[in-house]
Amino acid sequence: MKNFSYKGSRKYIHVTDIYNNLIINYKYKNLDILFKKKIFNQPKIIFLNKLIKNQRSKVANCSIKISDKKKTNIIFIYDSKKKIATRYGYDEKLFYNFFRIKKLSCECNFSTSMSSIEVLVALTKFFHLKKLRKHNWFFSRLKLVKKLKENNFKIFSIYLKKNYLDMFTILDIYQSNKYIGEIQFSR
Numbered sequence: 571m572k573n574f575s576y577k578g579s580r581k582y583i584h585v586t587d588i589y590n591n592l593i594i595n596y597k598y599k600n601l602d603i604l605f606k607k608k609i610f611n612q613p614k615i616i617f618l619n620k621l622i623k624n625q626r627s628k629v630a631n632c633s634i635k636i637s638d639k640k641k642t643n644i645i646f647i648y649d650s651k652k653k654i655a656t657r658y659g660y661d662e663k664l665f666y667n668f669f670r671i672k673k674l675s676c677e678c679n680f681s682t683s684m685s686s687i688e689v690l691v692a693l694t695k696f697f698h699l700k701k702l703r704k705h706n707w708f709f710s711r712l713k714l715v716k717k718l719k720e721n722n723f724k725i726f727s728i729y730l731k732k733n734y735l736d737m738f739t740i741l742d743i744y745q746s747n748k749y750i751g752e753i754q755f756s757r
Contacts, residue, residue: 572591573612573654573656574587574588574591574612574613574654575587575656575657575658576654576656576657576658577657577658577660578657578659578661578662581610582608582609582610583608583610583613583654585603585605585632585687585691585709585712586685586687586688586691588603588632588634589603589685589687590685590687592615592634592645593634593636594685594687596638596643597638597717598636598637598638598714598717599637599638599639599715599716599717600636600637600714601634601635601636601637601714601717601751602634602635602711602712602713602714603632603633603634603711603712604632604633604634604710605631605632605708605709605710605711606631606632606633607631607649608631608708609632609647609648610649610654611650611651611653611654612650612652612653613631613632613647613648613649613650614647614648614649614650615645615647615648616645616646616647616648617643617644617645618643618644618645618646619641619642619643619644630647630648631647631648631649632646632647633645633646633647662688662691662692662696665682665684665689665692665693666692666696668680669692669693669697671696671697671700671701674729674730675697675727675728675729675730676693676697676701676727676728677693677726677727677728678693678725679723679724679725680723680724681722681723681724682724683722684724685720686718686720686726686745687718689726690726690743690753691709691753693726694709694728694741694755695707695755697728697741698739698755701730702733702736702739703736705736705757706757707755707756707757708756708757709753709754709755710738710754710755710756711752711753712751712752712754713752714743714750714751715749715750715751716745716748716749716750716751718745718750719745719746725745725746725747726743726744726745727743727747728742728743728744729741729744731752736757737756737757738754738755738756738757739754739755739756740752740753740754741753741754741755
């Protein structure tokens with residue numbers, strides 16, 4: 571398993587790195603990533619091809635359910651005591667000039683070699699910083715009913731569906747004008 575690095579100035583493993591290292595190559599139809607707690611150290615990762623009743627998912631920092639037409643796989647990610655020794659440069663604000671914000675939505679249409687998950691998460695964070703209270707918003711859940719397309723053209727729209735007291739949000743996601751799921755942020 572690949573060792574993770576901190577992304578930019580963060581002191582935890584970013585969801586985009588988990589997606590890019592564990593999920594991007596899966597041919598999934600449905601995806602559900604749920605973050606319960608941040609992961610500060612090299613993660614312990616457990617892959618299952620079915621949910622075992624006694625598996626203690628409550629203590630997992632992150633759980634991932636990936637389904638295709640034939641099977642469902644579960645991934646549990648736990649924090650460990652093994653420290654992260656490396657960091658790489660990343661500034662999501664470089665995307666901000668390509669984002670167009672509206673009253674209850676935000677969109678982009680540009681070309682980049684960065685992954686779709688990186689653009690989507692940056693777009694959602696940008697919306698939260700511009701339209702909601704300025705808090706430390708972080709990714710909490712991603713539920714997709716279609717696989718993210720990985721090409722250089724990033725065409726996303728997000729629409730605020732629910733805002734719970736500026737504490738928790740649910741947004742619909744469209745890629746190339748097609749509904750693909752929802753993303754949730756909390757503070």
